[in-house]
Amino acid sequence: MNKVAAKRMSGGEHRTPERLSRTDWIMAARDALISGGVHAVKVDLISNRLKITRGSFYWHFKSRAELLGALLELWESQNTKPFEEVAQRTDVDAVQKFADMVRIWLDENDFDPAFDAAVRDWARSSPSVTKRIMSIDAFRMSQLEKVFQDMGYEGTEAMVRARVTYYHQIGYYALDVHESKARRRELLPYYLEILMGSRGDLQKALQLL
Template sequence: MKPKRPSANPAAGKPSPAAPRRTLSREAWVAAARKALEKRGIAEVKIDRLARRFKVTRGSFYFHFSSLKDLHGELLEEWRRINCAPFWKLRETAEIDGYGFFSTIVHVWVDEDPFSPLLDLAVRDWARTSKSLGKEVAEMDDLRISLLERSFLAMGYSPAESIVRARITYFHQIGQYAIAFKEDPAQRRRYQPLFGKVLLGPLVEDPHESVSI
């Protein structure tokens, strides 16, 4: 009987070492939860579903979070940081130029840096199931409208007309988000001067100024 030739691969026949256990960061869990929230709503933000997506165990989640409520809290902090903080900062502005202040408010939405329309809509929908969150969202709506109202007052409009114009502007913006309105960029640019004329009215010194809203 001929002796067996040694294997060219010393590791041949040995079991493969176990793959290292995957560890996800807290930020990765929050990012995945935010994506689920924006696409399918808060009811779809579940530990098991997120774990299956990452192909990890529930233990990976509990390494970073004490509970699902803890993750929900992080999502709300994300909303406050990118969708509320810019308006809180504007609230502290002491003296304003009416048109300039209006333009600054509008560009928080238009520039989306860091403002996120998808996150704003998702949190608004989430607020339908939470009384405390509903109150917080309503307070943010009131703040945004009051900032717009302040800009119209500074332009010289009466208090009554300022609040109406502020509401029309805000409801217009939220409505665009709600119906996911899309428009050819070139066509939108053509309409911008008209938006300025309609939303700002005849009291604006330069009615040809465009409003990207």
């Protein structure tokens, strides 16, 4: 949904307040955050980019703070819900769940790494955003921990494996590692062997991926 909306907003067509939706503003704010940081998420800058008056903004939002709050909610939903949906499935085993989570990161269709990185940069200047990120990170890792528990790992080991898996992937984005998808898939068997351990069915996971 975000890519389609982004394309729609890049056209620069004139819109009335009634035609420009709340979602349009949030998506435009998302684009501004990714390209210029939180300081670029300003009503004047975004309205100029959209070629529309400030009145359109106040048609949907009371303040910039409300827009920023909606932006965080979009990030939380868009980049967290896919993992939650996988973890809560009851019709597949743990190896399938793990493979599905890995695919979310690999494909980058349901997970937007640029958006995730932009929110983390925003947190450097906002204690409240830092707190929100810490909460979401903990929740995402708890979903991974459940998967490792389903594989047969218990207690601290399940928790640590979840952390290592999560830190490994987030580290790719934080360090801005540039690798082709082909190269990442080439390295995948080695990563999975380390991350899944002896209780994970490596060959099955690779077939699923």
